[in-house]
Amino acid sequence: MSNIPTELKYAKSHEWVRDEGDGTVFVGITDHAQEQLGDLVFVELPEVGETLTAGSECAVVESVKAASDIYSPVSGEVVAVNQTLEDAPETVNEDAYGDGWLFRVEISDESDIDELMDADAYAGFIESEAH
Amino acid sequence: MSEFAPPVKERLLRTPLYDLHLELGGKMVPFAGYEMPVHYPSGILKEHQQTRNLAGLFDVSHMGQVKLSGSRAAAAMEGIVPVDVIDLAVNCQRYALFTNDDGGILDDLMITNAGGHLFVVVNAACKEQDIAHMRRHLSGDCDIEPLNDRALLALQGPAAGEVMASLAPESRRLVFMTAARLSLAGADCFVTRSGYTGEDGFEISVAADRAEAVARELLAYEQVAPVGLGARDSLRLEAGLCLYGHDIDGSTTPVEASLLWAIQKVRRAGGAREAGFPGADVILEQIATGVSRRRVGIRPQSKLPVREGSELLDSAGNRVGTVTSGGFGPTVGAPVAMGYVDIAHSKLDTGLQAIVRGKPHPVRVAKTPFVEQHYYRG
Numbered sequence: 001m002s003n004i005p006t007e008l009k010y011a012k013s014h015e016w017v018r019d020e021g022d023g024t025v026f027v028g029i030t031d032h033a034q035e036q037l038g039d040l041v042f043v044e045l046p047e048v049g050e051t052l053t054a055g056s057e058c059a060v061v062e063s064v065k066a067a068s069d070i071y072s073p074v075s076g077e078v079v080a081v082n083q084t085l086e087d088a089p090e091t092v093n094e095d096a097y098g099d100g101w102l103f104r105v106e107i108s109d110e111s112d113i114d115e116l117m118d119a120d121a122y123a124g125f126i127e128s129e130a131h
Numbered sequence: 132m133s134e135f136a137p138p139v140k141e142r143l144l145r146t147p148l149y150d151l152h153l154e155l156g157g158k159m160v161p162f163a164g165y166e167m168p169v170h171y172p173s174g175i176l177k178e179h180q181q182t183r184n185l186a187g188l189f190d191v192s193h194m195g196q197v198k199l200s201g202s203r204a205a206a207a208m209e210g211i212v213p214v215d216v217i218d219l220a221v222n223c224q225r226y227a228l229f230t231n232d233d234g235g236i237l238d239d240l241m242i243t244n245a246g247g248h249l250f251v252v253v254n255a256a257c258k259e260q261d262i263a264h265m266r267r268h269l270s271g272d273c274d275i276e277p278l279n280d281r282a283l284l285a286l287q288g289p290a291a292g293e294v295m296a297s298l299a300p301e302s303r304r305l306v307f308m309t310a311a312r313l314s315l316a317g318a319d320c321f322v323t324r325s326g327y328t329g330e331d332g333f334e335i336s337v338a339a340d341r342a343e344a345v346a347r348e349l350l351a352y353e354q355v356a357p358v359g360l361g362a363r364d365s366l367r368l369e370a371g372l373c374l375y376g377h378d379i380d381g382s383t384t385p386v387e388a389s390l391l392w393a394i395q396k397v398r399r400a401g402g403a404r405e406a407g408f409p410g411a412d413v414i415l416e417q418i419a420t421g422v423s424r425r426r427v428g429i430r431p432q433s434k435l436p437v438r439e440g441s442e443l444l445d446s447a448g449n450r451v452g453t454v455t456s457g458g459f460g461p462t463v464g465a466p467v468a469m470g471y472v473d474i475a476h477s478k479l480d481t482g483l484q485a486i487v488r489g490k491p492h493p494v495r496v497a498k499t500p501f502v503e504q505h506y507y508r509g
Contacts, residue, residue: 038361039176041459042436042466044488060488062436064175064459065361086434 002032002126005097009113010122011073016097019113020104025074028101029061029092032126038063040089045081045103052076052105054112059102061092073116076107146192147282147339148346155357163255165193168359175361179461182328182366183502186288187358188349191327195258196281196336197265199249201273208242208249211268213385213408215395219244224308224323226393228385229264234413235381236388237264239373243310243323249273250310250321250336252283254375282342287332287366290354292507295322295333298348302333307506316341316348324507327363329370329500331507368467369460371428371499377439378426378455378469384410386417387471389426394418425477428499429454429468429485435492436466437485443472444484444491451476454485460501467501468494 004010009017014033018026034040042062052058052072059070081103085091092100107113117125143166152159157168168190170178181187199208205216214227221244229237238257243250253261258277265275286295295302299313305324313322318341326332337345349355364374373379379388396402400415408414431437436459443452457468468485476483479498484491 038170039174041176041461042434044435062459064179064365064461065169067436067438 009116043085074112076105080104147342170359178358178362186290189285192282193255195253196278204273207272234384234410306509328366428497430497432493
């Protein structure tokens with residue numbers, strides 16, 4: 001069973017969101033997602049300053065086998081990206097909720113976060129997807 | 132995130148090792164009508180390195196094994212492949228291609244002279260049409276027997292030789308592309324020293340009901356671990372080997388595919404048995420006068436993997452080719468690819484741009500294989 005921290009929010013497209021409480025959030029992919037994708041070999045991140053729309057493609061993670069789109073769980077402006085992933089994409093596999101974060105967004109609409117699932121709901125969602 | 136592997140739903144076939152795959156934690160995906168392990172819990176990268184460093188055990192039982200019997204089998208086979216089959220010595224194996232009337236490739240295959248018969252291995256996705264093709268062209272000359280009750284295992288990697296020798300000392304006599312009947316774990320096996328990884332290794336044909344015993348015997352060696360289809364693909368890509376349906380198909384000729392080495396001189400113009408296979412006029416003409424495009428290796432210049440379907444542009448922005456296979460090469464430590472380019476852009480080190488997600492990325496035409504081959508030649 002994959003790790004689902006209770007302090008995070010989750011999107012159906014398997015991204016997590018950590019609310020920093022200062023109008024910004026960190027975004028990454030869940031442990032379940034990295035498990036399903038397998039070893040990552042390349043991560044393409046948005047540009048700092050780019051404006052993201054909730055639900056739209058904004059990054060790509062590539063495993064040995066395939067490239068998968070990442071969707072932004074919130075709308076807002078990218079204020080930081082995790083540059084260490086350029087040389088060490090495997091960090092996402094090793095620490096999906098910590099050092100393997102993807103980007104940080106200054107959110108334009110706080111209510112985007114309320115639309116996301118909590119840990120229990122996400123656990124149930126993964127379960128329902130498996131059947 | 133999107134594009135998880137689709138769940139296994141449609142009615143899929145299983146190989147004799149299906150239960151063992153589940154026991155080993157294999158992640159099963161549909162492939163060529165079979166439920167096959169794409170990887171085990173260790174993952175594609177580790178399985179790839181395992182095969183390059185020690186030995187990997189692959190289940191390739193989904194591939195088609197066919198026995199062609201009769202004194203005219205070799206001569207008849209030469210009527211559908213541009214390959215020297217008649218002079219293939221007993222216990223020797225050769226790479227071959229079924230061609231169509233346009234010189235395109237219907238499938239690639241391995242032919243072994245097993246003494247009393249030819250032993251043929253064809254791709255899983257093509258096996259029904261290959262068998263129909265052989266029946267159509269060879270039925271008057273030989274018996275065609277699909278060996279549906281046999282499994283096929285591949286043991287690949289630098290430790291494969293010592294593992295095999297410990298199970299069957301006679302296997303030491305085998306060199307690359309030769310064959311022998313060996314007893315493994317008490318099972319009568321037909322073994323060739325060949326594979327699809329660029330490493331030394333063996334392919335083991337065994338009765339379906341003995342396959343699991345042989346697999347367990349091999350997995351009991353600490354040098355051996357199970358490897359799925361994911362690493363099989365990254366290994367063959369690094370080794371510069373074609374994947375049918377991607378790098379070669381009915382619209383690519385052997386000459387365009389840079390597979391001229393597979394057509395022996397005896398079948399070429401001026402040879403004792405020149406032509407006499409489908410598409411010979413096209414293929415021999417291409418050998419004589421050249422082709423307008425060619426399969427080449429491609430090295431992306433950044434870390435971005437360039438995958439199948441990417442267009443290749445020249446410096447002026449003209450489309451000059453397409454990538455047919457590509458991904459990350461774990462042993463190379465960088466992305467690798469292959470594809471077809473116009474002949475004017477096919478020279479080594481030619482700089483091109485690959486279009487990935489709408490943006491150009493620099494790549495270079497490169498030699499294949501991308502890793503050194505380690506075939507055992509004695």
